[in-house]
Amino acid sequence: MQLPASFLALMQELLGSEAGDFFEALSAPHPTSIRFNTLKNINRSENSDGVKWCSDGIYLPERPVFTLDPRFHAGAYYVQEASSMLIGEAVRQLADLSGPLRVLDLCAAPGGKTTHLASILPAGSLLVANEVIRSRYQVLDYNLTKWGSANKMATSQQVNQFRGLKSFFDLILIDAPCSGEGMFRKDPQAIAEWSPENVARCSVRQQQILADAIPMLKPNGLLLYSTCTYNDAENTDNADWLQQEFPLTPLPLNLPADWGIAERSIGYQCYPHRVRGEGFYLAAFQKSGSGSGSGKSKGAKKFKYYQALSRAGQQALKRFIRPDADLVFLESDKGQIIALPEAIREDALQMSAYSKYFRMGTPVGIIKGKDLVPDPALALSTLLHPEFPRIELDREQAIRFLRREDPVVTGPAGWQLVTFDGLPLGWVKVLKNRVNNYYPKEWRIRMSV
Structure with missing residues (x-):
């Protein structure tokens, strides 16, 4: 592995006596890890090699051909880098999981952290996953479909198009686009694209994304900022900028010493010579202010492109949908039926007013004659009738x-x-x-x- 000289100097200054161990780790094979889908009934090995900070994550002894594993296509697990599973631990420690939350994963593709959130959030929560790049959005939507959660809404637009949603979300995750230093041993292309100039560009871009997102966070809401890189410009410098420019207070995490995760001046860093994982930075903040935030912005009176499904149509769905699910059924102008949990209808309605390109709920199918042609997404959903x-x-x-x-x-x-x-x-x-x-x-x- 040929690393840029300026990167070598940066890491030598950052790590000091640990730099040698760090560079040696970059030459070692990277571990393969997966995270199980707790929303589905999965046969798990009792003797699996677990990820310390994620009870649903395990390491595999070697990387299999996932494409040829039917369980992968069924959404039984997500192939996720172990360090990034730290997001779940942060949510469990810092978020109030006693009741429904409105959650935004702002830079969500390909969906690892979104699906992790879907497995953690309380019933009745709204989970919005946004990805501005349309090709990456399609991958995100597919991975969310496999995961099977019904309380999701996937959007594809620039951050500033959400600006009207003042104090709407309880939790915002920003896994920001970055210079990718933490992926060097997995992705040689990341090395080829790295430069000090690109680091500086990424830092500026990250600040713009953060600045556009913070007004959407409720008072007392939780902001999680993460990157897959090491340098201070994109990590601790941006974290310090956040607390200087906005009413945000850094929050500590309780991370056992044997996990090997390094504490920075603000936030926490995973290094490959300290953990069985790649480079990952995470900082958590709470927004100050009084009240909980009404979250009531310009409200839509009805969903764009959808109307309520007729009673006859709902009758055709009965044998496909689990009977204990409290759902709203909507039909598009093209006849596509979706199921939306009643608990998130009003929140999804507000979101739709600010979303030009979105998919919500679970596609159920299309009625032809008196019968339903079921959608592939329904087969993978938690809404499917268990006795079908x-x-x-x-x-x-x-x-x-x-x-x-x-x-x-x-x-x-x-x-x-x-x-x-x-x-x-x-x-x-x-x-x-x-x-x-x-x-x-x-x-x-x-x-x-």
Whole structure:
């Protein structure tokens, strides 16, 4: 690994006597870690090698071919760098999880931290995931779909387009675009793109994002600022700038010494020679001010592009949707039905007034005649009826299904949920002489087996 001379000098100054161990760690193989989806019923190994700061995270002895694991496509776990799982510990320590929260993950793609939040937040919470780059937004939306949470809203727009949402969110996570120093041993391209000038540009950009976001945070609300880099300009300097320029107070975390996470002047840093993970910086702040913030901005009276689903339409959904779910069903102008938890309807309605491009809730399907053609997202959702007819596949059958080939299965006529290891994968329709595969072509496995 050929590192830029200016980066070597920067880290030598930052780490002093630890610099040698740091550079040696960058030459070692990076660990592979995953985080399990607690929203789904998963068979977990009792002897797994756990991530110290995340009870749902484990290290794998080697990196498998995730594309060929049906459980990966079922949303059973997320392949996530271990250091970044520290976000979950910060939320558990600092956020009030006794009741519903409004939460914004502002720079959310590809979705690791958003799905982590989805597993932690109390029932009735609204989770908004934003990604300004449209191609990355599509990846984010797919990963949220696999995770199965129903209380989500995915948006794609610039931060300043949310400005009307004054004092709306209880928690804002800003995992800011950065120079990527913490990814050097995983991504050689990050080394090629690094320069002191790029560090300076990133720092300025991060401050702009932060400044646009802070008005959306309620008084007493929690701000989490993170990067995957090491330098002070993007980390502690920006954290100090935050407390100087805004009514924000840094909050400490209780991190055991044996975790190896370094405490900085403001915030905390993961270094690869201290932890089994990559470079990651995290600082937490509480916004001062009186009151809780009404969060009432310009309110929309109805959702754009959607109207309430008819009673007849709702009747067609009954056998697909779990009976204990308190939901609002909306139908788009194109006939697409979505399910939105009643608990977040008003919050999602307010958000929609400031969102030009968004997806919310869970796509349920389209009614043709009197019957529902179920959406692939419903198969992966926690809203799915637990007693819907299903066909369990072995690994070979599951791979065939995920490649969008017609699986060799038998079952009663009509819609069937196909599963692997008890985890839903998608839909097939059993006809008299064949079985049709309804797995989306854009999701299919293209890798040769």
